[in-house]
Amino acid sequence: MVGPVDAVTLCGRVRDDLREVEQQIRDNRWLADLEAGALDRKALRGFAGEQLFVIPSDRRSFEALARRRPDEPAHGYLTGMAAGEGVALAALDTLAAAVGLTDTYEPTPGCQAYPSYVARLARDGSPAEVAGAFLVNLEAWGGACARMHAALTRGYGLGDAECAFFAHFSGPTGELERISLAVIDAGLAEGVEPAAIARAARLLQAYELQFWQSLPR
Known part of the structure; x- marks a missing residue:
């Protein structure tokens, strides 16, 4: 990426570069089997259990960087x-109770690479990198x-x-996209390298794919 670039252009380029990974997320076998009715409550407990580790970790990461x-x-x-x-x-707790998840669930390493990377971004990265990564990932996760x-x-x-957990993440995203782009533009103006934002998005998208590929069945 040579020369000055704004957030809209940068994210458009990154999305184009990651189309293949995004398609792999859409085509993942776990989600296809769910839609076919081929997964049982054990698999649903696995999803809820993994997210009960992901969501609190991501929240702490955002809070730490905000401070x-x-x-x-x-x-x-x-x-x-x-x-x-x-x-x-809060919505996830309702889902977990509905599928019979207990408090003894042990997470899967492949599923937890995603929040681990978010924590690393919060420690070492910039808000622009976080905003770029999550904005590019928004379509795949929301879908x-x-x-x-x-x-x-x-x-x-x-x-x-x-199912309020899923409705929360698949709802309207216009305002989130607006402020995300503003954060990215501010970061670019401060000297954050476009390549760093693109790298954060590429890695987060890869870890999203790993999450779906690693979900217990």
Whole structure:
């Protein structure tokens, strides 16, 4: 990426570069089997159990970076992301109870690479890298959540209350995209390298794919 670039152009280029990985996320076998009704409650407990480690970790990561960055728009973006994870966690507790998850679940290493990388970004990276990574990842994760919501309410006997976790992540994203782009543009103006933002997005998308490929069945 040579020469000056703005957030919209940068994220467009990164999305183009990651189309193959995004398609692999869409085509993952676990989600396809869920939609076909071929997974049982054990698999659903696995998903909920993994997310009960992912969501609190991501929330702490956003909070930690927000404490270091009181400037706007970074601080508002990060505190908003942390608040969103809090909403998701409350909804996740309802899902976990509905599928019979106990408090003895042990996480899978491949699924936990994603939040581990987010924690590393929060420690070593910039708000622009975080915003770029999550913005590029938004379509893949939101689309997967929309598909899970449809599959679980249609074929697994769960209602909207039990599936609120998925509705939360597959809802309207216009305002999140607006502030994410503002954070990226601010970071670029501060000297954050476009290559660093692209790298963060590439790695986060790869770890998202690893999450789906590693889910217990």
